[in-house]
Amino acid sequence: MVGGGAGAYIGGIHRFAARLDNQFDLVAGAFDVDAARGHAFAAENFIAPERSYDDYAAMVEGERGREDRIDVVAICTPNHTHYPIARAFIEAGIDVICEKPMTTTLEDAVALHELARSSGRFLGVTYTYSGYPMVHEARAMVARGDIGKIRVVQVEYPLEWMATGIELQGNQQAAWRTDPKKNGRGGSIGDIGTHAYHLAGFVTGLKADAVSADLATFVDGRALDDNAHVMIRYEGGARGLLWSSQVAIGQSNGLRLRVFGETGSLVWHQEQPNELFHTELFGSPRVIKRGRDDLAAETRARTRTPPGHPEGYIEAFSNLYQGFAEAIRARAEGREAEPKGRDVPMSYDGLKGVAFVEAVVDSHEKHGGGWCAPRFA
Numbered sequence: 355m356v357g358g359g360a361g362a363y364i365g366g367i368h369r370f371a372a373r374l375d376n377q378f379d380l381v382a383g384a385f386d387v388d389a390a391r392g393h394a395f396a397a398e399n400f401i402a403p404e405r406s407y408d409d410y411a412a413m414v415e416g417e418r419g420r421e422d423r424i425d426v427v428a429i430c431t432p433n434h435t436h437y438p439i440a441r442a443f444i445e446a447g448i449d450v451i452c453e454k455p456m457t458t459t460l461e462d463a464v465a466l467h468e469l470a471r472s473s474g475r476f477l478g479v480t481y482t483y484s485g486y487p488m489v490h491e492a493r494a495m496v497a498r499g500d501i502g503k504i505r506v507v508q509v510e511y512p513l514e515w516m517a518t519g520i521e522l523q524g525n526q527q528a529a530w531r532t533d534p535k536k537n538g539r540g541g542s543i544g545d546i547g548t549h550a551y552h553l554a555g556f557v558t559g560l561k562a563d564a565v566s567a568d569l570a571t572f573v574d575g576r577a578l579d580d581n582a583h584v585m586i587r588y589e590g591g592a593r594g595l596l597w598s599s600q601v602a603i604g605q606s607n608g609l610r611l612r613v614f615g616e617t618g619s620l621v622w623h624q625e626q627p628n629e630l631f632h633t634e635l636f637g638s639p640r641v642i643k644r645g646r647d648d649l650a651a652e653t654r655a656r657t658r659t660p661p662g663h664p665e666g667y668i669e670a671f672s673n674l675y676q677g678f679a680e681a682i683r684a685r686a687e688g689r690e691a692e693p694k695g696r697d698v699p700m701s702y703d704g705l706k707g708v709a710f711v712e713a714v715v716d717s718h719e720k721h722g723g724g725w726c727a728p729r730f731a
């Protein structure tokens with residue numbers, strides 16, 4: 355692992371997720387931008403001292419020469435470091451699991467995607483929400499035609515935690531997220547809008563033709579947007595509306611997707627992830643619950659506990675890790691992946707996310723909210 359040291363957020367979630375199915379052991383790392391802190395963290399986590407590295411470059415050098423070298427590295431650092439770190443490991447022949455957004459510029463995203471493709475290395479991107487079983491159920495239902503041709507996609511990702519200027523009060527996570535050099539050009543849209551965009555595309559299978567955006571910064575002195583409204587024109591005529599917000603008081607992690615087709619609709623809410631609501635024209639909403647036997651194979655492949663025992667965020671993240679493990683194995687063995695290893699987010703998904711942010715920020719900054727086409731969709 356690179357990043358994810360003491361006081362970091364997502365690295366800990368990666369560590370839980372990687373371990374749930376016994377497919378990964380954490381054996382090496384450059385856990386912190388501060389080498390001494392990173393070594394202390396490594397020691398607390400039972401990493402052999404010779405495999406706790408000062409930085410990612412030392413880790414690449416140290417690991418590439420070992421017979422028992424790491425198979426894959428998880429990159430859990432702020433956005434601006436993803437590109438050089440991922441590049442260095444791929445060039446050393448090591449597979450990569452990278453946090454989103456994959457890079458801070460479209461140029462870097464294109465280069466990284468091309469590098470992953472040309473080298474044949476695996477590059478997974480942790481779009482967490484595509485790990486939820488009921489998201490897979492929604493996707494299977496759309497693909498089966500259960501709600502008919504899609505007309506409208508509404509997706510929102512409101513959060514409360516940056517509703518005040520906490521970046522000036524020592525909050526580590528907010529500090530780099532509000533720095534354009536570290537976060538990239540899109541504030542809320544890059545941080546959480548990318549999750550919402552991926553979720554909507556993952557469930558519906560629709561590609562975006564163009565976006566029209568209105569970005570706002572509500573907290574004084576903040577350099578990036580903390581609220582974004584984006585209209586999306588999807589291929590085939592469907593219309594989308596995406597809202598990302600870091601200033602939505604009362605919203606802890608309010609990611610919600612609603613998809614309306616010609617014959618029905620689907621609603622999924624991240625805070626109640628074991629349920630999916632399906633409504634047919636003029637019918638009563640039907641609650642579809644995780645764990646039941648009548649669900650799609652893709653859904654069942656991502657379910658661990660019987661119905662009634664809630665699964666959540668950690669399990670969803672584990673499903674990504676389980677999928678990455680299976681995808682990496684299948685690739686190495688030259689066979690088709692089992693269902694749990696299919697449809698995991700990879701470098702092209704990462705590239706699409708960065709292209710979306712570019713198009714959104716261009717629409718707002720350069721075209722007064724006019725329509726812009728994402729360069730990759």
Ligand code: NAI
Nearest residue numbers: 357358359362363364385386387430431432433453454482
């Ligand atoms: P954080 O600030 O909590 O942690 C970053 C960690 O990286 C710290 O341990 C820091 O010391 C370390 N670090 C920074 N530069 C480094 C370098 N050059 N070498 C080694 N370590 C370095 O950040 P947080 O919130 O955990 O976010 C990290 C990444 O994860 C971001 O890209 C973010 O967008 C993404 N993220 C993804 C989520 C998801 O749902 N998939 C949720 C939260 C964050």
